[in-house]
Amino acid sequence: MISSLQSTTTLSNGVKMPLLGLGVYKSQEGTEVIQAVKAAIKNGYRSIDTAAAYHNEEGVGQAVREILEQTELTRGDLFITSKVWNSDQGYESTLAAFETTMSKLGLEQLDLYLVHWPVKVKYKDTWRALEKLYKDGRVRAIGVSNFQVHHLQDLIQDAEIKPMVNQIEYHPRLAQLELRTYCQEQGIQLEAWSPLMQGQLLDNSTLQEIGNKYGKSVAQVILRWDLQNGFVTIPKSTKEQRIIENADIFNFELTSEDMKAIDSLNENRRVGSDPDNFIF
Numbered sequence: 001m002i003s004s005l006q007s008t009t010t011l012s013n014g015v016k017m018p019l020l021g022l023g024v025y026k027s028q029e030g031t032e033v034i035q036a037v038k039a040a041i042k043n044g045y046r047s048i049d050t051a052a053a054y055h056n057e058e059g060v061g062q063a064v065r066e067i068l069e070q071t072e073l074t075r076g077d078l079f080i081t082s083k084v085w086n087s088d089q090g091y092e093s094t095l096a097a098f099e100t101t102m103s104k105l106g107l108e109q110l111d112l113y114l115v116h117w118p119v120k121v122k123y124k125d126t127w128r129a130l131e132k133l134y135k136d137g138r139v140r141a142i143g144v145s146n147f148q149v150h151h152l153q154d155l156i157q158d159a160e161i162k163p164m165v166n167q168i169e170y171h172p173r174l175a176q177l178e179l180r181t182y183c184q185e186q187g188i189q190l191e192a193w194s195p196l197m198q199g200q201l202l203d204n205s206t207l208q209e210i211g212n213k214y215g216k217s218v219a220q221v222i223l224r225w226d227l228q229n230g231f232v233t234i235p236k237s238t239k240e241q242r243i244i245e246n247a248d249i250f251n252f253e254l255t256s257e258d259m260k261a262i263d264s265l266n267e268n269r270r271v272g273s274d275p276d277n278f279i280f
């Protein structure tokens, strides 16, 4: 149920994942990311989305440690995600990358580990490494990111464990309809990255009009639309006021007309790379 900032979705293996989390891509390692993560958790967030490629896992880990010392929260209250980067893909290299991530984070167990991008030829070996980490209890859930339907079909046909999550670019300009249907059929939880289209939708008049009806900002309208569409969402901000604003989405409900009006903004337009054509 979408009722509060602590609301969760249940992944296919029974693990509960918060519906809303803080993204930390481009949050600078050190003071900036530490302050953002602490501000988020102090204001009720329970989930943080980082990656080896963001070069801020040490700051995320430090913020988590400080929060656990300063509050009554326990490690089990928090949900930390990281991702294996493209140059580390392959079986042994993923296992090694995971150890580096864990020592940077200073954690014993990760909540969710994702294959960051579907690096051709390698992603199946990478997935076998994630399956091992899961079976060994090092991670509570495993998933992928930026996988298209054909990548998922290819992966699943050889996999022992189906991905529990697919984290994809998703916002009102990029509806991902086919992928969405496929993941829902397969029981794969969808998670929206760049939900605010990196700020590019904030002056959209349709979204502004909908927001005005509820006394909500465009960011809040989009994030609520994510949740009502069944997505976990992870907006990024380093500013406490916006971190609070982005989480204040549990006290209103978009009508089906609002949802349709937002759906109609789709242009199949990305701000990030195309998973079928990326070079990094």
Ligand SMILES: NC(=O)C1=CN([C@@H]2O[C@H](COP(=O)(O)OP(=O)(O)OC[C@H]3O[C@@H](n4cnc5c(N)ncnc54)[C@H](OP(=O)(O)O)[C@@H]3O)[C@@H](O)[C@H]2O)C=CC1
Residues within 6 Å of the ligand: 022, 023, 024, 025, 026, 049, 050, 116, 145, 146, 167, 168, 192, 193, 194, 195, 196, 197, 198, 199, 202, 217, 219, 234, 235, 236, 237, 238, 239, 242, 245, 246, 272
């Ligand atoms: N798996 C993948 O390949 C990818 C995953 N991600 C994940 O998704 C997260 C979110 O995506 P991201 O690309 O960061 O972009 P978002 O769509 O979350 O937008 C972030 C931008 O919007 C600004 N912003 C945030 N909240 C507000 C607000 N309420 N009002 C006005 N401006 C606002 C932020 O600025 P400021 O910080 O100054 O507030 C920042 O410039 C990432 O941080 C990362 O964790 C992202 C890209 C790829």
